Amino acid sequence: MSWKLITPPTGLAVSMVEARLAARVDVDESGVSPLDGEIERAIRTYTSEAEGETNRAIMEQAWRLTLDRFNGAIELRRPPLLQVKHVKFYGTTGVQLPLDPQDYQVDGESEPGYIVPAPGKAWPATAARINAVEVEVRCGYGPDHTSVPAAISGFILARLSEHFQSGGQPKNEHVKRLLWPEVVYG
Known part of the structure; x- marks a missing residue:
């Protein structure tokens, strides 16, 4: 038995607006941050972490x-x-x-x-x-952040906050508990 990803997700599990707020980054007059590339990579990284913890596909x-x-x-x-x-x-x-x-x-x-x-x-x-x-x-839940359960988006936003506020080191070992209601066992 073998599983292979054919079409990876294209959307983000949280909106860039929410992500910028969680990261506490400054934005210019058009609402863009020079850290947007790093923020997007971090969202995808923490989405993958959430998928691994829950045994789910989050984005379509x-x-x-x-x-x-x-x-x-x-x-x-x-x-x-x-x-x-x-x-x-x-x-x-x-x-x-x-x-x-x-x-x-x-x-x-x-x-x-x-x-x-x-x-x-x-x-x-x-x-x-x-x-x-x-x-x-x-x-997956859908093509964009609007379909992601609150527990999962909360986890990703908490990880983003830690990432940008503490040099990328998780400080709260209890953040993973946000994912508990979404875990699939089997």
């Missing part, structure tokens, strides 16, 4: 899962699940085929989500090869 992104064969339920990591883009497999003839969405069900309510055969269906036979099954999903 696409991932590809490859499996050597179909096996029971296919677990879809990185909730929340937005869409299963496709399920493809190499059939016994060695040709890659799309699996008809009517032949499987997607559980996007559970975290992590799952794909299982539809009632009365079974997984098709696959070629005896590595990476015989490919699943591509879109996941």
